[in-house]
Amino acid sequence: MKSAFLTTGSRFRRVYHAFGPLLALVLIVLGFAAASQIKAGLDAHRYLVQRNRAREAAGLEPEPVAGRWRLIYEHKNRFLTVDTLRGTANQTVSVGIAAMGMTMIIISGGIDLSVGSVMALTSVMLAWCLREGWTPGAAILTALLLGGATGLANATMITRLRVVPFIATLGMWGVARGLAKGIAAEQKIDAPAYWLGTVLARRPEPAWLVVSPGVWVLIGLAVLVWAILRYTALGRYVFAIGSNEATARLCGIRVERVKVCLYGIAGLCTGLAGAMQFCRLTVGDPTTAMGAELDVIAAVVIGGGSLSGGEGSVSGTLIGALIMAFLRVGCDHVGIPSWVQEMVMGAVIVLAVALDQWRHRRASAQV
């Protein structure tokens, strides 16, 4: 059964629905941990054997070498460490924040292809403001408002000019990227980072934060969006429009107005994601976040969002974003070349959606 599980569904069903992606995430993390362990053990074994050969060549007594499995077993795991997990969480922040807005848009049956470009635009804008001597607070606010403005521009194209979201945001994808390059004069903008450089620090200050402030921002935003979707009329309207826009109109919902709100909020999220991008790079790079929109959409879709609307969840999207990040970090860690990584990512997206479809079919067969 198709289920918009964030509506007044039973707790069980909601847990069940988020369970699939969560299971995949756990499997991926454990898989990489095991792979990393095995690889480390084998590397150690090879090293010892080679050292013995060198010793023999030099006429020295070879040292006894422990079995491969023993070495694998005894090796200290370098993947499941606090540092790796923190690093992965930090990598998730930009995509995760943008994906919060995208989740709402996709639930409403829309799409936003301009995310990557707008992230670049806002991060360049932030850098420009800082270079001009603005305070970090004012610069961030500017970036947020600029993001919101692009969202409103998208909404205007969609609701007033009646351009479908795919095309409207494709247009914005080009405009925002161009504007970013224009502001930066086709170069990177070097700017003083102030405290912005510490937002995504590996080891947060103060230490009791456990994870970096950027991760906390993502968590806070996730809670906020979750509450909007579950506890406000706006949230219910988003689901209704995505599920059936004609019904929403029939029920007196001002569909255009809701969409303007929605794309505006999503734009703010993207602006924030752009600010995070600057925090990570500490320069304003107009070519950053190329293709990030696809990562963001993939996160939502892996998390159970349906591009035909009416379905999606904050928890699912977060897990989707984490899956993407862990895949990347894990592949790097185990030493898989980047061209293989990209193929893996592509396959995972298709696999995730196919699995979700399969679960839907099975559930609807039980009705």
Place this chain on the structure above:
Amino acid sequence: MAGVRKAFGATIALDGVDLVVGPGEVHALIGENGAGKSTLMKVLSGAIVPDGGAMRIDGEPYAPAGPLEARRRGIAMIYQELNLAPHLSVADNVMLGIEQSRFGLLRREAMRRRVQAALAELRHPDIRPEVRVGGLSVGAQQLVEVARALVSDARIIVMDEPTSALTRHDTEQLFALIRRLRQRNVSVIYISHFLEEVRQVADRFTVLRDGRVTGTGRVDQTSTSRIVEMMVGRRLDDMFPRVPHAPGDVILTLERLCGNPLPRDVDLTLRRGEILGVAGLIGSGRTRLVRTIFGLEPVRSGRVRVCVARGAANAGSRPSEVDGGAPPHRRLAQGIGMLSEDRKAEGLAMGLSLADNITLSGLRSLGRWGMLSPRRQRAAAMRWIERLNIRARGPEQVVWGLSGGNQQKVALARLLHQDADVLLLDEPTRGIDIGAKVEVFRLMGELAAQGRAILFVSSYLPELLGVSDRIGVMSRGRLVAVRPAAEWNERAIMTVATGAATDDGTDGADV
């Protein structure tokens, strides 16, 4: 066809149906909405595979794997909603799927000649094969479909409510065409609500009710009232329970209301405690009228006047009048509610829960400042589920899995939840079983007795006649006549609806 059965989950759509159609016979298949006619025809056309039973054509077993095989065996379907590609030409449409080609190239000229021959045989050489189908009138488009059936050498042509969109003139043309098909030894299965039509055109009939055959025989040997009894399966008095209600103050007034392009110049007054039926052919502007009142379609000119006096507390106070067009959210605030004719595409968000669907238009009462309490939403939905006897697992269940009748009750529950004073009901009984229909009729009576006003649009004349206090008939966008229900009968309504009574020669202008 013998002993055909088909079940969808727990719903048994066909329960051992037998149907015998002779060569060159026009066989009427009669039954209410949801009786199983469409399902039976889908089995015949190979669109769905039956769970049991057997079919034979000319004594040979017939078990189509799909629509294509059915077409090869000589079965052609002409649906109520025409199945044509409006951007393609007449010839392309007729030959679609059976194109002739040589060395991979289409033989356009040969195809054109074949199409022309078929159209000539239908005595309509005036339709040129190269014009775009989208520009033709509905009647002409139907001819294109029949031509398609002829070109593929169909021996059984199924027509599903073919006259519902036709003018009087086109209807008679169609009947003449059916008679010519009969002479060519082509069998026609003719599906219709309108018993008058059946009487004119059919040789024999079979009545379906709740997936079973309840009667079959020769048309000229059976009385109309006998057929109606077979259709509804009970005496007419039980079918339409009367809840006493009396008309009160005027609540809705339309003055020369024009939409774009329909309706045209509609004048109407609707009183509290009144059920006003609206009849008319498909495309006559009934649905447009309702949608224009509700603000889903633009008002071009004219006025909609609503007396706003919400709830019992305001009963004594002087109602304020609201004029002019308004978007749906304002209409809702004025106490108008609308039930869509198309539950799936518009009426309900099928992927959302009962609770969401019931409360969607009245979320504001379930919290403050845009906030929402899921607990209160659930409680509100629960109240209506019990009140309307909706059979569901609970407020969380997704509407998708409910039966048609229960879905319709959910849609009605939404109007009740928003506490509408004026209910615009567009085909409220479409696709629901008879038990649910009786419940809907009783509910309409009760609502009228509470002093609410109901505008009731229906294609099914017996129910309009049985439920309404007054009936108005629409023809080509105009509300032609509004009279007390007692002064109408089926024939009179059809005469007005098809424009025979007020034919002013502006044929072809209808949309």
